[in-house]
């Protein structure tokens with residue numbers, strides 16, 4: 438595979454730091470530019486991040502002395518890289534404009550932000566599930582009048598456990614309705630216990646915008662490309678409650694589900710065990726070998742024990758059993774800044790590279 442020069446826009450933030458960590462020693466992608474707000478621009482990456490470094494490992498040596506660029510200097514950044522990862526904390530309209538400016542500067546954007554998730558010709562991809570949505574990119578390039586620039590996005594971190602768990606059951610059994618309660622880590626808000634001490638020993642029953650994203654985004658992911666746009670499905674109906682809990686990393690979900698044709702527990706387990714997608718078939722560098730892992734133990738998966746399964750890129754599932762109101766219930770877990778954010782972004786970039794969209 439060809440080597441790609443990569444920029445991280447929002448490199449000083451929680452997700453940006455993950456990107457910088459994941460790009461260290463990546464076989465295809467080389468970190469060329471770190472960019473952030475004008476507050477960080479001109480400083481070394483080490484100075485700009487300072488005490489905010491929140492990754493378990495040390496800051497990569499190659500990143501420490503890099504001078505942070507101003508993300509609004511689009512042409513300058515775009516001229517140095519083959520594509521960017523984007524994870525910024527800005528107003529939605531500003532993010533939309535920034536991402537479009539990079540795409541129009543012929544710099545593909547792989548985004549973790551929500552601003553473009555419902556732009557009809559922007560693919561929102563979980564690579565194991567809907568890689569076929571990348572087929573919409575030529576139509577998007579036509580709209581943007583670009584040759585190589587485009588925007589592809591990742592879905593919200595809250596749904597990265599239950600959408601993969603439900604997906605292999607859809608075709609044969611027809612999921613009709615789902616109720617989900619999520620228990621989400623504080624890194625999902627870009628925070629640590631040091632920067633958000635109120636979260637110690639606490640649960641907050643509100644995460645702005647999260648329930649709507651958790652209910653709506655899966656319908657686009659399961660949608661189809663038609664006439665240059667992605668048309669969302671209209672079912673299953675999904676209802677969600679999202680809670681912030683006192684965990685550093687890892688989003689857990691308690692899921693209730695009903696089907697058109699109720700499968701047996703053995704059939705569900707078999708579907709999970711045998712499920713794999715394009716990243717596994719293509720052998721992409723960041724793909725987990727087994728995407729969905731089922732735990733037999735009643736007290737698993739646990740956030741602290743299981744979030745790093747397969748380098749934080751796998752989904753852990755457990756406690757599948759019959760329910761009194763829905764057909765079944767189970768719990769599932771994924772790492773929010775790895776599979777749910779930067780890791781999922783890197784995997785999406787690998788899929789785009791393997792399919793020639795980054796050439």
Ligand SMILES: NC(=O)c1ccc[n+]([C@@H]2O[C@H](COP(=O)([O-])OP(=O)(O)OC[C@H]3O[C@@H](n4cnc5c(N)ncnc54)[C@H](OP(=O)(O)O)[C@@H]3O)[C@@H](O)[C@H]2O)c1
Pocket residue numbers: 446447448449450451452453472473474475476477478508509524525526527549550551593594624625626627628773774777778
């Ligand atoms: N955390 C997660 O688990 C997670 C998961 C999925 C998606 N996301 C999404 O990813 C994005 C980033 O989240 P985060 O948790 O990493 O946030 P964060 O830790 O608050 O980091 C925000 C980043 O945005 C940069 N930024 C702020 N204003 C800017 C501006 N005007 N121009 C350019 N850069 C600017 C900051 O740079 P400075 O340091 O210079 O201020 C910093 O690098 C958000 O859209 C979030 O919704 C997060």
